[in-house]
Amino acid sequence: MPRAGTFGPVPPNSPRPAGMRARLRSLAREASKFGAVGAVAFGVDLIIFNLLLNAGSETLSAKTISTVIATTLAFIGNRFWTWRDGAHTHLARQYTTFFVLNAIGLGIALACLAISHYGLGHFWPALRSQAADNVAGQLVGTAIGTIFRFWSYRKFVFRADTDRNPGMTSSSPTLS
Template structure:
């Protein structure tokens, strides 16, 4: 009787295979989330400070611009630092363009809530809480999904830079 050959080790479970396959994307998404979380706090604080002295549209534009500039620095030098660089001007102009689109998404959601729904139910939708939920939660969530895709696809789209070769001894 011949011995039975050893069976191959079992394949990892599907979730583990997916994590291994998408590890780099998950890592980028995590970094993007940290940078975005910091930008979110900046945006939230500035937006609410400005709501006391100006209208919702002006507050939105100013707070988003300040937060997006900080996020550009974090994304360029941390989230996608391993990507090959194109010119700073090209990256910032594309980044700015996609932030304007993201701002349009947030403003659209806030306008729909504050002005459209607020015209019907002003006591519900024309409040500071409703404006914060519309812009800071719903609008930013939709805009963030768009921005992650756009930044990764168009702004920081260079191939990951090759790791330096190990030093030769000898």
């Protein structure tokens, strides 16, 4: 028997700290699904953005159009797969909230693109290239926007349905 304050063997029938582990596993599953949906939407966004640029569209217009199309795809994937067990009682409100939050995410990506293309590109013309636009808008902007989207979708759009998941509350396991 170990002395007080020392570590000893854990009895085989002792309860496991399942609360935190279960929440982390659930969060990892959720983030994986969100990531898969996001990867598909990102691919669609990237392809459409570059097609529009090659067709002569203005940079910010091309990014806006490609993001709106990718957002529609992401809503469908997240609504019916990632958070299919969440509270889905007001689809129109959910769809609207999703798009408002995604517009903020779009704003983040557009800000990164505008700072690079129009701000820094004024001093370094290489930042006005298609490759630089892809790095600024598609990689940097999308990465920062994705972090915001994951948090905001969980918090405001696809909240856990407490009727179906009695152990979950509106504050768990959300990111705060």
